[in-house]
Amino acid sequence: MPSSPARIVVEDLCKSYRVAASPPGGRRGLAGWLPARRSWRTIAALRGVAFTIEPGTITGLIGPNGAGKSTLIKILSGILRPDSGRVTVGGLVPWAQRLRHVARIGVVFGQRSQLWWDLPVDDGFALLRDIYRVPPALYRTRRARLVETLRLADFLDQPVRQLSLGQRMRAELAAALLHAPPLLILDEPTIGLDAPSKLAIRAFIRDLNRQDGTTILLTTHDMHDIEALAERVIVIGHGRVLADSPFETLRATTLSGRRLIATFDGPAPAIALPAGVSRLPAADRVLALDFDPARIGAADLLRLLAPPGTPAGTAAPADVTITRPSIEDVISRFYERHASTP
Template sequence: MPIPPARIVVEDLHKTYRIATRAATSPRPWPFARRAWRTIEALRGVSFVIEPGTITGLIGPNGAGKSTAIKILSGILRPSAGHVSVGGLVPWADRIRHVGRIGVVFGQRSQLWWDLPVEGGFALLRDIYRVPPDRYRARRDRLVDTLGLRDILDQPVRQLSLGQRMRAELAAALLHAPPLLILDEPTIGLDAPSKLAVRAFVQELNRTEGTTVLLTTHDMHDIEALAGRVIVIGHGRVLADSPFETLRATTLSGRRLTAEFDGPAPPLLLPDGVTPLSQGGQVLELGFDPARIAAADLIRALASAADMHGVVLSDVSITRPSIEEVISRFYERHGAAG
């Protein structure tokens, strides 16, 4: 029987924890102090729908509720209230069937056995997921070749580099061909070539197999490269749910213009919508809002000022805000930084 597509439905999700703390008035030393309890609302009415075959980024500052949401979607935690359906199953209620339909990669944890060779770990997962031998061999061979694992199959996991281990973890999560792949910080600590390899593989998997991917990360370059949609969580609530470019345009639409002259940068009567950022020697940096002044008009004003002061505008570059700036500014606006 074919596995249903991984459509994710989350409705009014709540999760509350009770944390034991030492009573402030207790004279006894910890751990003999009288306990007091503090309630933490990790999720406060989170709702979203993720359609099959899409790549969605789930982002937010530390303590926002991302990990709690991922654990509930994985079937590890049970929510305090709300409803979740993943491919028609309730993760915590149908956990055995549910885990057979998902692949999960945690960047700081391993699902492979530390002292076993990679091949041995794959074989154990084949038995755990009850993958038929013929289908397993074909699947394993494809993943091994795609992820470049052939030379490390006989090495214990503990001897692998971080990049090698993460590629092996990806293969391990996909041996049973799950329709949903959950990635939690999959490129943490990786060097640039390894990050690019992981991103390329995820894109190809999504394109060729239609695998639904849910990605949580603090690396905004992962989000920009992979996610067609971004859900931003802060203080346990959904703060935004949109394509990344929409988030960038609505949060930080300004541009940065860097002008270089063949002599000292001339003084400039700043047009409306332009702010000075820095000036040193022959370089002038300006911020401007393209909705209030066109880039061409600003460049003409710079060229005119240069001509008046006997210098030449030799080079101009215009850049968009970095993705780190976009997300940082968004958190500041919503008071979600932490």
């Protein structure tokens, strides 16, 4: 059976870089600038990375700076060639069959533009139509739909350099999708955007996946993008896959604790804390507790705050909130656990 043009298979992928080593203390003489006299070191960007992404899914690729995400994205896009391993995207090897490959993918780099800086947006779209050889009927249909859904009509005739960041990112998304690619790769698509622009782009990405079945690979440091969009999260660190699971599974296995915030009409009571509960700094009338629900239930903890037979006049909670850890807490804790992994 032929491979779907959006199916990604990565097996035992390795990539290293050779970089010049600086002398101790940052001192280097003229000899340090001469290639024959330099010392070099090798940095392993990817070490045995393996995963498969099925068509029609949204996958988040996350990791700290220097984890290997950008290198992986460049290999999948056909920009870089790995040292070893196997990669196919829809049955094509990205760097070996690059022309056929790039015709079937769309790529958006949040910090780079594929549009022409001094040309109006619509002229850039027309150039991309010719580059990708998009049939006229398909181009008209795609352009009309993208202009409407991404609200581009007001600035189609403006040069890209005159656009706000939010406008430019919406135009970049449209540019990447004019040729109707089955795979869209997004590298930091919401970086630097304000909240309304982020929400608009997230909504568009969800609709694109649901209506067109577009496979989406998303890399970002904005964990709210991951929580809002990704069905599955691949965590990269030290050039390796540290985790590959639905986000909720990652949350449950990494940081399953809960936080109770109780606000009192008077001073918060001093209570003896059982095992599995820790008190956090808070205002005089607020009691903030982290607890492990596997060791003590929320109902039992609430009974500690106002147990039966509490003397009259003792402060009782006026408001109680129980929350799960934030996505930032989940990912930060995960990175901490793997920080010393060689």
